[in-house]
Amino acid sequence: MLRSIPDSIFNLYKPVSRWESFYLRTRWRLCPFELIESSLPSRGRILDFGCGYGMLSNLLAERSPERTVVGIDLNPKRLGVALRSVAERKNIHFHLGDVEGLHPSPFAAAVMTDVLHHIRDDQVEILLRKVYRCLDQDGLLAILDVDRTPFWKFCVTFTIDSLLNPTDRLWYRPLRRIQEMLKSTGLKTEKVIPADHGLPLADVLLLCRKNRDPDPRGDIGKT
Numbered sequence: 256m257l258r259s260i261p262d263s264i265f266n267l268y269k270p271v272s273r274w275e276s277f278y279l280r281t282r283w284r285l286c287p288f289e290l291i292e293s294s295l296p297s298r299g300r301i302l303d304f305g306c307g308y309g310m311l312s313n314l315l316a317e318r319s320p321e322r323t324v325v326g327i328d329l330n331p332k333r334l335g336v337a338l339r340s341v342a343e344r345k346n347i348h349f350h351l352g353d354v355e356g357l358h359p360s361p362f363a364a365a366v367m368t369d370v371l372h373h374i375r376d377d378q379v380e381i382l383l384r385k386v387y388r389c390l391d392q393d394g395l396l397a398i399l400d401v402d403r404t405p406f407w408k409f410c411v412t413f414t415i416d417s418l419l420n421p422t423d424r425l426w427y428r429p430l431r432r433i434q435e436m437l438k439s440t441g442l443k444t445e446k447v448i449p450a451d452h453g454l455p456l457a458d459v460l461l462l463c464r465k466n467r468d469p470d471p472r473g474d475i476g477k478t
């Protein structure tokens with residue numbers, strides 16, 4: 256709990272403004288990036304959709320040179336900070352874009368940390384289908400998101416989220432609803448891990464596997 260950001264990751268971002276420094280340090284303490292990293296394959300291409308400042312992307316790339324990490328985010332300011340962190344490294348790439356920018360390409364895994372509740376229902380379904388098509392046949396999707404229970408933890412999480420993302424509209428869903436959306440996309444939830452890492456947060460980590468059968472909904476909703 257409350258682990259501070261390792262120097263090896265923080266230093267990638269230097270020089271940083273005060274706000275960037277505050278955000279990077281606070282975000283690291285709130286989000287169980289190390290738990291997520293250890294749940295993902297140690298080799299192959301990994302998509303970090305909604306990567307923000309790219310801290311998880313950087314951790315993934317740093318922990319294993321056999322990974323190639325692709326981070327995508329639609330926020331130019333955040334993506335700009337992420338791009339600055341790349342320097343000469345070859346196993347990490349960041350792109351400005353959104354769901355439209357996702358094209359079928361083989362990824363061993365995809366990850367979305369605190370992204371789903373920034374996206375409205377109809378867009379989430381489109382996003383999940385696109386991510387599904389980007390995954391290898393046995394590909395893994397890791398989702399960190401906020402459950403609605405316990406209610407007091409949800410309230411704490413909501414307050415922190417609103418302070419860190421004051422201009423964003425947020426769509427929180429019960430865990431059950433997220434699992435339904437995953438299932439209808441053809442993604443099987445293999446594990447649900449409480450991810451509050453000792454903090455009063457309602458975060459859960461879902462590890463989902465692409466079914467071996469083809470996308471059950473075929474081209475419905477294809478964009």
Ligand SMILES: C[S@@+](CC[C@H](N)C(=O)[O-])C[C@H]1O[C@@H](n2cnc3c(N)ncnc32)[C@H](O)[C@@H]1O
Nearest residue numbers: 305306307328329330352353354368369370373
């Ligand atoms: C709470 S931040 C999380 C950032 C990062 N995943 C992390 O864990 O630090 C949510 C991010 O999702 C991005 N996002 C929201 N909707 C998106 C979309 N449609 N396409 C790409 N990125 C999106 C936002 O710009 C923001 O950077």
